[in-house]
Amino acid sequence: MKAAQKPIITRFAPSPTGYLHIGGLRTALFNYLYARANGGKFLLRIEDTDLARNSIEATQAILEAFQWVGLDYDGEVVYQSQRFGLYKQYIQQLLDSKKAYYCYMSKQELDELRAEQERNKQTPRYDNRYRDFSGTPPQNVAPVVRIKAPLEGAITFDDGVKGHISINAKELDDFIIARSDGSPTYNFVVAIDDALMGVTDVIRGDDHLSNTPKQIIVYNALGFDIPRFFHVPMILNPQGKKLSKRDGAMGVMDYEKMGYLSEALLNFLVRLGWSYGDKEIFSMREMLALFDPNALNSSPSAYNEDKLLWLNQHYIKQTDNAALEVLLSAFGAPKLSEKSRQILYPALKERCNTLVNFTQSLQEVLNPPTTYDEKMRAKLDSTALQSLGALYETLSIQTKAWEGVADIESYLHDFASQKQIKIGKLMPTLRCALLGKSGGIGVCEVLIALGKEQSLERIKAFISHI
Numbered sequence: 476m477k478a479a480q481k482p483i484i485t486r487f488a489p490s491p492t493g494y495l496h497i498g499g500l501r502t503a504l505f506n507y508l509y510a511r512a513n514g515g516k517f518l519l520r521i522e523d524t525d526l527a528r529n530s531i532e533a534t535q536a537i538l539e540a541f542q543w544v545g546l547d548y549d550g551e552v553v554y555q556s557q558r559f560g561l562y563k564q565y566i567q568q569l570l571d572s573k574k575a576y577y578c579y580m581s582k583q584e585l586d587e588l589r590a591e592q593e594r595n596k597q598t599p600r601y602d603n604r605y606r607d608f609s610g611t612p613p614q615n616v617a618p619v620v621r622i623k624a625p626l627e628g629a630i631t632f633d634d635g636v637k638g639h640i641s642i643n644a645k646e647l648d649d650f651i652i653a654r655s656d657g658s659p660t661y662n663f664v665v666a667i668d669d670a671l672m673g674v675t676d677v678i679r680g681d682d683h684l685s686n687t688p689k690q691i692i693v694y695n696a697l698g699f700d701i702p703r704f705f706h707v708p709m710i711l712n713p714q715g716k717k718l719s720k721r722d723g724a725m726g727v728m729d730y731e732k733m734g735y736l737s738e739a740l741l742n743f744l745v746r747l748g749w750s751y752g753d754k755e756i757f758s759m760r761e762m763l764a765l766f767d768p769n770a771l772n773s774s775p776s777a778y779n780e781d782k783l784l785w786l787n788q789h790y791i792k793q794t795d796n797a798a799l800e801v802l803l804s805a806f807g808a809p810k811l812s813e814k815s816r817q818i819l820y821p822a823l824k825e826r827c828n829t830l831v832n833f834t835q836s837l838q839e840v841l842n843p844p845t846t847y848d849e850k851m852r853a854k855l856d857s858t859a860l861q862s863l864g865a866l867y868e869t870l871s872i873q874t875k876a877w878e879g880v881a882d883i884e885s886y887l888h889d890f891a892s893q894k895q896i897k898i899g900k901l902m903p904t905l906r907c908a909l910l911g912k913s914g915g916i917g918v919c920e921v922l923i924a925l926g927k928e929q930s931l932e933r934i935k936a937f938i939s940h941i
Contacts, residue, residue, distance in 0.1 A: 483515030484675045487548075488665070490522045491534040494726030498680060498710050498718065500540065501744040505678045505707065507546045508745070508766040518672055519548040523556045524664060540727035544737040545759070553672065555664055562659040565667055565697060566620055566652060574696045575652060577618035578605040600648040620653035622663075622696060630688040635705035636771045637681070642688045650689055662686050666693035674702050678768055681706040705768045707748050708775040715777065722778055734806065734829030736794070739787040747776035756789060788828035796820045806834040809841065818880065818924045822916040840921055843933055844911025847940065851907045859904045860941060862896050866905070867934045870927070877927045884919045908937035 485506035489499050510517040521537070523529045541548065569575035580588075580601070589599045606623065625644045634640050652663040659667075665686070669677065684706045694701045712722035730740055742757050749772065751757075751765045791799070796816050804810070811819065819840060827833035869890065870876065876886035887905075891898040906918050909930065915921075922930045 481675055483510055483513045484518065484673045485510040485515065485678060486518040486520055486669065486672060486674050488520040488522050488668075489537055490525065491530055491537060492525060492528040493530070494533055494728070495537045495540045496726060497730070497740070497744060500544065500727050500740070501710065501747060502679055502707065503541070503546055504544075504741055504744055505705075505749070505766070505768060505771070506676075507548075508762050509676060509678065509768050512763045512766060515675075516549040516673075517546075518550065518553065518674070520553040520668060520672070521555065522661075522665070523554055524559075524659065524661070526556065529556070536726060536728055543728065543731055544741055553668065555668065558664075558668070559659070561671075562664055562667060563657070566659065566663075569622060569652070569696055570620065573623075575620050575622045576605060576608070576649075577612070578621045578649075578651075579608075579613045579616045579618045580605060581613070581616055598646075601650075603649055606649060617655035619651045619655050621649040622652045622692060624649050624692050630691050632687065632691060632701065632704060634684075634687075635678075635703060635768055636708075636773050637684070637706055638773075640684075640687070647688060647692070650692075652693070662689040663693055666690040666699070667697075669702060670694060670697070670699035676703045676705065676768070678705040678707060678771075681708050705771060707771055708773065710747050711775045711777050713777050713779065715775075718778055734831035734833070735783070735787050736790045736802070736830070739783065739790040742786050742790075743783045746782075747778070748772050756786070784828040788824075791827065791830070791833065792824045802830055803834055803837070806830055808834045808837055815924045815926075818920050819916070822920045826916065836915070839910060839912075839915065840924065843929075843936070844909075846911055847907055847937065848912045851903060851913055852941070855904055855907070855941075858896065859900055860938070862891075862894055862901055863904050863908060863934065864938055865894065866890060866901070867931060867938065870934075871931060873927075877923065880917075880919045880923050883922050887919070905934070908934045 487499075487503040487506050489495055489503075507517045509515075519541070521534055523534070538552070566575065570577070578601075585601075588602060592599050601621070605621070612618070624647045628644050629641045630644065630647065631639070631641045650662065651660050653659050669690075687704055687706070691701055693699075710718050712718050727740075731737070738759070741759070741762070745757055745762055745766070746755065749766065749770060751770075757765070794802070799820060800808070800810065800816065819837060823833055823836050827836050866887075870886075873886065876883050887901065888898055891901050902918050903913070906913065906915070906921075909918065909921050909925070925933070
């Protein structure tokens, strides 16, 4: 009888020494999709062993980012800072089984060794001088604990992205698993936690590739199962260099403040390093159905702000008006009447690619202009101004023309025809009166959205100003 396959368990394990950036969120997304699509578990672990650099605010920002984008995790958050006693037990286990040892090498000795190796053009590395030490320990030296790395052969593993990896044992040394103050090191605690949490698959950035052989040494020393690894190339800027804050490597929550929708950000990130044919738009349901870590790209992906803005506008268009109004309220957008919302929202959806941009454009319609574009004013001749005055008078007594966009549009064309002026000359004049500037949504949409009273007030104010 064939053994049942172990359920897939993935994890995301950020360090709270800075805010969660999009590269980290992409890693979390890949792990989330793989676990959820296969009925497995997705775990969250905060790697806060660096007590000097940890930030409570950064930890909170990580949790807020997960909540914003909707990546739910299983069980409670695991904090490494609460597991020091556990790590100490495993360090002692390795010491007792002679798989680790105390190293009494002083900093001066280490510096001298490195200087000598550099003079000999050798790779700086520990020389194992205390590996089998059985003498009297030196005085006044607080020892570190080193694990015994293999002296021959190779550390090998099959990476889901990089392929077969083999590291010659000669390239590895007996690395430190506990510092002189007793605190455990990164590669040791990562291996311990992944094993104890039952992690079966580790998807992470390829900046961690050099850590993997060390972690495998820990797995082997303690008899733990080794997970499958997928090391994903980093996100680069359009010039192929490391992504900087200016290029988009901001905190995830900064994207929310800039008016991006979480759906758009996740869709954008899933395509940085993974693809499914030529498909660009992915709902969460489609991501879960189609994502396969074995299809992750082996070459780096480039951050493309235009693509993100295009996706964001797509998701803004897909958001129904009631839900969009809730999102916009966080940016100071006022609540509109149902009629105004039905007119303005569809028009602005075609022009705006962020919620910030949408709110600003909305305010430009709703707030009366305080100045008027000088270039537009300069183009207005006496005929255009006279026509605007006549239009004001006729619109004041109209009722049917104000019923809808099609009604006001028909009325304006009839008015232009009767006055023997080109509609192309009337509309810019009316736009300048209503909005004070060129561009924006259609004049007819503005008139109906504002309503008769406000529209006439703006036209009158413009005539008075001129």
